[in-house]
Amino acid sequence: xxxxxxxxxxxxxxxxxxxxxxxxxxxxxxxxxxxxxxxxxxxxxxxxxxxxxxxxxxxxxxxxxxxxxxxxxxxxxxxxxxxxxxxxxxxxxxxxxxxxxxxxxxxxxxxxxxxxxxxxxxxxxxxxxxxxxxxxxxxxxxxxxxxxxxxxxxxxxxxxxxxxxxxxxxxxxxxxxxxxxxxxxxxxxxxxxxxxxxxxxxxxxxxxxxxxxxxxxxxxxxxxxxxxxxxxxxxxxxxxxx
Amino acid sequence: xxxxxxxxxxxxxxxxxxxxxxxxxxxxxxxxxxxxxxxxxxxxxxxxxxxxxxxxxxxxxxxxxxxxxxxxxxxxxxxxxxxxxxxxxxxxxxxxxxxxxxxxxxxxxxxxxxxxxxxxxxxxxxxxxxxxxxxxxxxxxxxxxxxxxxxxxxxxxxxxxxxxxxxxxxxxxxxxxxxxxxxxxxxxxxxxxxxxxxxxxxxxxxxxxxxxxxxxxxxxxxxxxxxxxxxxxxxxxxxxxx
DNA sequence: CGGCGCCTCGCTATATCTGGGGAGTTGGAA
DNA sequence: TTCCAACTCCCCAGATATAGCGAGGCGCCG
Numbered sequence: 001x002x003x004x005x006x007x008x009x010x011x012x013x014x015x016x017x018x019x020x021x022x023x024x025x026x027x028x029x030x031x032x033x034x035x036x037x038x039x040x041x042x043x044x045x046x047x048x049x050x051x052x053x054x055x056x057x058x059x060x061x062x063x064x065x066x067x068x069x070x071x072x073x074x075x076x077x078x079x080x081x082x083x084x085x086x087x088x089x090x091x092x093x094x095x096x097x098x099x100x101x102x103x104x105x106x107x108x109x110x111x112x113x114x115x116x117x118x119x120x121x122x123x124x125x126x127x128x129x130x131x132x133x134x135x136x137x138x139x140x141x142x143x144x145x146x147x148x149x150x151x152x153x154x155x156x157x158x159x160x161x162x163x164x165x166x167x168x169x170x171x172x173x174x175x176x177x178x179x180x181x182x183x184x185x186x187x188x189x190x191x192x193x194x195x196x197x198x199x200x201x202x203x204x205x206x207x208x209x210x211x212x213x214x215x216x217x218x219x220x221x222x223x224x225x226x227x228x229x230x231x232x233x234x235x236x237x238x239x240x241x242x
Numbered sequence: 243x244x245x246x247x248x249x250x251x252x253x254x255x256x257x258x259x260x261x262x263x264x265x266x267x268x269x270x271x272x273x274x275x276x277x278x279x280x281x282x283x284x285x286x287x288x289x290x291x292x293x294x295x296x297x298x299x300x301x302x303x304x305x306x307x308x309x310x311x312x313x314x315x316x317x318x319x320x321x322x323x324x325x326x327x328x329x330x331x332x333x334x335x336x337x338x339x340x341x342x343x344x345x346x347x348x349x350x351x352x353x354x355x356x357x358x359x360x361x362x363x364x365x366x367x368x369x370x371x372x373x374x375x376x377x378x379x380x381x382x383x384x385x386x387x388x389x390x391x392x393x394x395x396x397x398x399x400x401x402x403x404x405x406x407x408x409x410x411x412x413x414x415x416x417x418x419x420x421x422x423x424x425x426x427x428x429x430x431x432x433x434x435x436x437x438x439x440x441x442x443x444x445x446x447x448x449x450x451x452x453x454x455x456x457x458x459x460x461x462x463x464x465x466x467x468x469x470x471x472x473x474x475x476x477x478x479x480x481x482x483x484x
Numbered sequence: 485c486g487g488c489g490c491c492t493c494g495c496t497a498t499a500t501c502t503g504g505g506g507a508g509t510t511g512g513a514a
Numbered sequence: 515t516t517c518c519a520a521c522t523c524c525c526c527a528g529a530t531a532t533a534g535c536g537a538g539g540c541g542c543c544g
Contacts, residue, residue: 074427074483084480086366087405100424123365124328155401156394163329181520192474194467210522225436228470232434232484235477238369241290242478423490452492
């Protein structure tokens, strides 16, 4: 297949993603892509803050099931690694030291996940986070060559998969993303860097009572149960920078 | 210029971005791109919510100066709009109602900013946010056609500009992170989603005192002053996924 | 085998946070 | 102008977190 032809097919796929009206369509697109690139597996994985996950892809359903049951989301070095990075990452470059990580890896290969992998982190508004992953079984050189050639295609595909998922899943961001007022941002930021309420109040030169109003107001806007929750959400949604 | 040739040039540009070792190099790349696409302006704009900004691009320096002086960051509908969106957006589709927005628009065109624009939001870890913008003066039909054709190129360029900016941005020295134990991860995670200590203890089926040991131990490992600080750091460092 | 890290549990007292009220000023938007 | 959101201040009682002391069992690794 010539290069030009492939580019045009990529165009088709993106067009199909843009026109999709149901999440199920993503599944067939991703299967087509898996075959097209001749890899073992291809997965789009929505990692939501409220614990719910959505994914489509070609992993063995038994593995997906196990992943959810075991709560591997909090262990998987791919997720944790991509969460801290911006650029796509080869699985080999992640941190697989640590007992839990190695146990996870063994379990994964036992369920047929390839030894090679390449994952692209994607971020949307309000801290939305997703992963687009391609995985395969082959030696390092072959994989290196594959990722080198298709990196840019994969970045675009990741982008459009996420765009479609965002479009089709508006209920994913249930809390109306109310912006925090400047004072609330300052309050949350100072709390996030370890100040106590009294210290924050002193730093902002306001009474502690006033400060409490900000915390409560921010907590309400963020739909949080307590201060720690509010700060966590503010960080996760990118409303404050620590 | 043929399509294939252009693709190869895009390759060159991306390669140059990946190899860049100083932020100044971005400036020459973006000027080359502006000429290549034959548009009026092209801008990469790092928008850190703590107020600091970095940008490179082809806007009139007087306009950039005025933008900073006037604090337009908090008014600019392009910034505000992109902050709420994932996909690239045409300026025409933004909300230009509101007195401040219209005043900003008038000021912008007075400083030579084109009437058409297309901006791509980009997000990195820890709420990092940037914009890649291309702007021009032409009629709607011509602009529609331009964005339709080059959308994917621009998305990729936005991605690589941001990757380079992230790489070259100083002060991003991640502190050596001591790994948290599985129980500590669970503890921090549940606290981050709003559970009180008692609730976490119940959820994990352990005594509240044991839980407290985990919190203190995690706080120590994270170098945190209190629970909120510890949770904030764990999230910001990607040690837990919320 | 002897450390070391991890997991589990106990007590007490103080400091801090939370939740329920209410009230006045300012500046920008409808 | 009228209204609303943001900012500022106040009281109080009960819930919750923190700080200090302790203890024992389990599994891994040199």
